[in-house]
Amino acid sequence: xxxxxxxxxxxxxxxxxxxxxxxxxxxxxxxxxxxxxxxxxxxxxxxxxxxxxxxxxxxxxxxxxxxxxxxxxxxxxxxxxxxxxxxxxxxxxxxxxxxxxxxxxxxxxxxxxxxxxxxxxxxxxxxxxxxxxxxxxxxxxxxxxxxxxxxxxxxxxxxxxxxxxxxxxxxxxxxxxxxxxxxxxxxxxxxxxxxxxxxxxxxxxxxxxxxxxxxxxxxxxxxxxxxxxxx
Amino acid sequence: xxxxxxxxxxxxxxxxxxxxxxxxxxxxxxxxxxxxxxxxxxxxxxxxxxxxxxxxxxxxxxxxxxxxxxxxxxxxxxxxxxxxxxxxxxxxxxxxxxxxxxxxxxxxxxxxxxxxxxxxxxxxxxxxxxxxxxxxxxxxxxxxxxxxxxxxxxxxxxxxxxxxxxxxxxxxxxxxxxxxxxxxxxxxxxxxxxxxxxxxxxxxxxxxxxxxxxxxxxxxxxxxxxxxxxxxxxxxxxxxxxxxxxxxxxxxxxxxxxxxxxxxxxxxxxxxxxxxxxxxxxxxxxxxxxxxxxxxxxxxxxxxxxxxxxxxxxxxxxxxxxxxxxxxxxxxxxxxxxxxxxxxxxxxxxxxxxxxxxxxxxxxxxxxxxxxxxxxxxxxxxxxxxxxxxxxxxxxxxxxxxxxxxxxxxxxxxxxxxxxxxxxxxxxxxxxxxxxxxxxxxxxxxxxxxxxxxxxxxxxxxxxxxxxxxxxxxxxxxxxxxxxxxxxxxxxxxxxxxxxxxxxxxxxxxxxxxxxxxxxxxxxxxxxxxxxxxxxxxxxxxxxxxxxxxxxxxxxxxxxxxxxxxxxxxxxxxxxxxxxxxxxxxxxxxxxxxxxxxxxxxxxxxxxxxxxxxxxxxxxxxxxxxxxxxxxxxxxxxxxxxxxxxxxxxxxxxxxxxxxxxxxxxxxxxxxxxxxxxxxxxxxxxxxxxxxxxxxxxxxxxxxxxxxxxxxxxxxxxxxx
Numbered sequence: 001x002x003x004x005x006x007x008x009x010x011x012x013x014x015x016x017x018x019x020x021x022x023x024x025x026x027x028x029x030x031x032x033x034x035x036x037x038x039x040x041x042x043x044x045x046x047x048x049x050x051x052x053x054x055x056x057x058x059x060x061x062x063x064x065x066x067x068x069x070x071x072x073x074x075x076x077x078x079x080x081x082x083x084x085x086x087x088x089x090x091x092x093x094x095x096x097x098x099x100x101x102x103x104x105x106x107x108x109x110x111x112x113x114x115x116x117x118x119x120x121x122x123x124x125x126x127x128x129x130x131x132x133x134x135x136x137x138x139x140x141x142x143x144x145x146x147x148x149x150x151x152x153x154x155x156x157x158x159x160x161x162x163x164x165x166x167x168x169x170x171x172x173x174x175x176x177x178x179x180x181x182x183x184x185x186x187x188x189x190x191x192x193x194x195x196x197x198x199x200x201x202x203x204x205x206x207x208x209x210x211x212x213x214x215x216x217x218x219x220x221x222x223x224x225x226x227x228x229x230x231x
Numbered sequence: 232x233x234x235x236x237x238x239x240x241x242x243x244x245x246x247x248x249x250x251x252x253x254x255x256x257x258x259x260x261x262x263x264x265x266x267x268x269x270x271x272x273x274x275x276x277x278x279x280x281x282x283x284x285x286x287x288x289x290x291x292x293x294x295x296x297x298x299x300x301x302x303x304x305x306x307x308x309x310x311x312x313x314x315x316x317x318x319x320x321x322x323x324x325x326x327x328x329x330x331x332x333x334x335x336x337x338x339x340x341x342x343x344x345x346x347x348x349x350x351x352x353x354x355x356x357x358x359x360x361x362x363x364x365x366x367x368x369x370x371x372x373x374x375x376x377x378x379x380x381x382x383x384x385x386x387x388x389x390x391x392x393x394x395x396x397x398x399x400x401x402x403x404x405x406x407x408x409x410x411x412x413x414x415x416x417x418x419x420x421x422x423x424x425x426x427x428x429x430x431x432x433x434x435x436x437x438x439x440x441x442x443x444x445x446x447x448x449x450x451x452x453x454x455x456x457x458x459x460x461x462x463x464x465x466x467x468x469x470x471x472x473x474x475x476x477x478x479x480x481x482x483x484x485x486x487x488x489x490x491x492x493x494x495x496x497x498x499x500x501x502x503x504x505x506x507x508x509x510x511x512x513x514x515x516x517x518x519x520x521x522x523x524x525x526x527x528x529x530x531x532x533x534x535x536x537x538x539x540x541x542x543x544x545x546x547x548x549x550x551x552x553x554x555x556x557x558x559x560x561x562x563x564x565x566x567x568x569x570x571x572x573x574x575x576x577x578x579x580x581x582x583x584x585x586x587x588x589x590x591x592x593x594x595x596x597x598x599x600x601x602x603x604x605x606x607x608x609x610x611x612x613x614x615x616x617x618x619x620x621x622x623x624x625x626x627x628x629x630x631x632x633x634x635x636x637x638x639x640x641x642x643x644x645x646x647x648x649x650x651x652x653x654x655x656x657x658x659x660x661x662x663x664x665x666x667x668x669x670x671x672x673x674x675x676x677x678x679x680x681x682x683x684x685x686x687x688x689x690x691x692x693x694x695x696x697x698x699x700x701x702x703x704x705x706x707x708x709x710x711x712x713x714x715x716x717x718x719x720x721x722x723x724x725x726x727x728x729x730x731x732x733x734x735x736x737x738x739x740x741x742x743x744x745x746x747x748x749x750x751x752x753x754x755x756x757x758x759x760x761x762x763x764x765x766x767x768x769x770x771x772x773x774x775x776x777x778x779x780x781x782x783x784x785x786x787x788x789x790x791x792x793x794x795x796x797x798x799x800x801x802x803x804x805x806x807x808x809x810x811x812x813x814x815x816x817x818x819x820x821x822x823x824x825x826x827x828x829x830x831x832x833x834x835x836x837x838x839x840x841x842x843x844x845x846x847x848x849x850x851x852x853x854x855x856x857x858x859x860x861x862x863x864x865x866x867x868x869x870x871x872x873x874x875x876x877x878x879x880x881x882x883x884x885x886x887x888x889x890x891x892x893x894x895x896x897x898x899x900x901x902x903x904x905x906x907x908x909x910x911x912x913x914x915x916x917x918x919x920x921x922x923x924x925x926x927x928x929x930x931x932x933x934x935x936x937x938x939x940x941x942x943x944x945x946x947x948x949x950x951x952x
Contacts, residue, residue, distance in 0.1 A: 011560050011562075013560050014558070014560035014563065015559060015563065016559070016590060016597070016881070017558065017588060017590075017866065017881025017882065018555065018556070018557070018881075019552050019553065019556050019558055019560070020556045021553060021555055021556040021847060021848065022553070022554070023554075023848045023850055024556060050859075051843075053843055053862070055837065060643075078849070089564065100837075100889040100890065101837060101838070101839055101889045102839050102862065102889075111550075157494060160494070162454065162455065162456050163456060163615060164453070168454065168455075170494060172487070172490055172491040172494060173494070174491075178508060191908060211494070
């Protein structure tokens, strides 16, 4: 949620039961403004909240001019002081896939995971149990990255791509019409296109290169739209 | 006429002044001739040099450089008046000639100026349309009308007058006049104006300037990929097509619309009717909610209402939950509040509580927990006990046939009867609706079998109460039953209250002996003094469950299935014991934690504590409330401010499990019949074996016969002798 429309977006998203207390909301508004100024981001988005056992993480992301460039992720425990998280790498994701259970809420907490590793000792090859320490921060980073890749979406027309490369927010976007809003094809994944290259040429011919440069939601599995019309 | 044209020119000038770029104005000054005030002003540089031919006194019309200004009106009268000035002294026409020449000059002398001709061609069409009056220069007139971006000038020269007008009106970009010039050149010849040759002089400076200006306008924006030239063209075309009132006042909006149109596809001109949006329907229904308060005899009824009000104060609980960041928005909560009021008004309800919201794929459920008044229980539709039928069906055997098929020894375990209403899992009745405003539907009571199977499956709710549940193990019922079962499980697992809020009734007596599952009734403790919020947060033992735990059997009060067997089917019992001895004679009683056990006794989920406690605000602890969040059922919350408390559930209705859901494996196939030698398959004997067998048999028979014969022989021999 953009900092500018934060309150309104929170109201609209309240149907799922998750919201923010008034103290959090107020502190978010203030602190995100400061983050935008200090880090010189073009837009600061409040990404959400990850529940932990001891305390919760509040996550924000900062975007630069080019909307599709990798985003910087920040986290905070009290909605006031934000710390930058390192960008996610593939090995982080692989490493943390073995950790299960809830987040602790303490960024320095370390999960222990015992692995059987083959150790070459001269000519002998035997397996040793190695205890691998995985930091919660790493797990946080990879979880956020996975969630983003899977479910971060954008309506069609909100961003457009210029021939020079950078993607911009479309200032004249006024929202989708009601009939368009019900179709899955009017929404895109907010990430670099993966499936777009595999589309047959016939389909590609119909696309508008300035607007249709991301994957649409049509081909996601499991299928099926789940639209709700909230009064 | 002249005055008119002058007037026009002046207008143009003013406009041009405002908009002309410096180079143009410079050029204007440069224009060699300026016999007439009119001509000199609009010169705007490019025109000047372009006009080239000295004789042409009229300064080149800058119109090209000018951006469009209001077109139309001035053109009209101007156009008509223009011819007149033409006839006047040459100076007047000269500008025209100049103008005429300009198009011609660039055309002939300068290929570079061709930019204009092209533009001109494009524009010439609209010009033609509009200028029917001008005989000589149809282009011109249309030009004047089409102006906007067109390069203005050029209006063919033949119509000096029209040119005049058109020039004034057409502050178009210089680019366009090229095409125009092509067409004009013909007319120019007709008019006998100084031939194109005259225009050869002085093309360079003015021309370059024109080129530059045009190039600047054609420059594409780094941000959006559009260029001003095209944008202005489109905009002016649009204005000319639509002819809005006071176009000058709304010019910025028009510009914005043109930009936006870039992003939307061209649609048909057919317009759709206004759709009946589903949002309208929902709004209609909700309107009814707000109007329900208008009853007759208001005063009396108000008092009654206030006296017997069983409606909970949903807004107050919502306020507390909001402090913790939980809850639906204020508007939705209020609508739910009104919907609950509608429920209590239409049904005889003793107590009502907003239980929570269960999210579904297509629609959500809003759940209300209700307790009917004594004796006003609504009759429930008796559902056929599916399990019992299965029971009977299994033991059917074809006894009529001569050959009895092997009987199945399987006997389904007897169905465990559901608990009576108002006790155990059916203590409360639940109503659901999809949206506040729709009608409330009562959920059926839950049976133990449903709870047992609900524990094994995990399905998302769709939002339709009659949707079937396809699962393994097969769920006995449809979505409304599954919903009810989940509600029962959630209530049993997560409804907590501060210690001491409820206490057991004082008439205990001999309950401990008879009631196996412990006490099952409680009442509010009127002497409850409240617990410090800090204590509530720090120690989980200050919270207790006030809903009975559901045993693995699916009930809260244990039901012993063996008893019934012994009473009703003694014979079968004996048979069973003899034949298989599968059913143990004695089933252990299932015991669960008794009512009002502290929450600290809850078991962990793989090292994760079952509850998380928080203070709602660390910044203002004196007014904070304690919030409890369940880790076992994500979405279940409870709050307390020391004296008051409330439970709520907002979620998908599933239990938390660190591993993904794996459906249970189907059980092993039962043995149909014991295998023995009679039915064990063997290979048929081969021919050799059969022969050998027969031979062996015959040998035996022969041997037996021989023995007999020998005996007989012996007897016979004895006789002979």
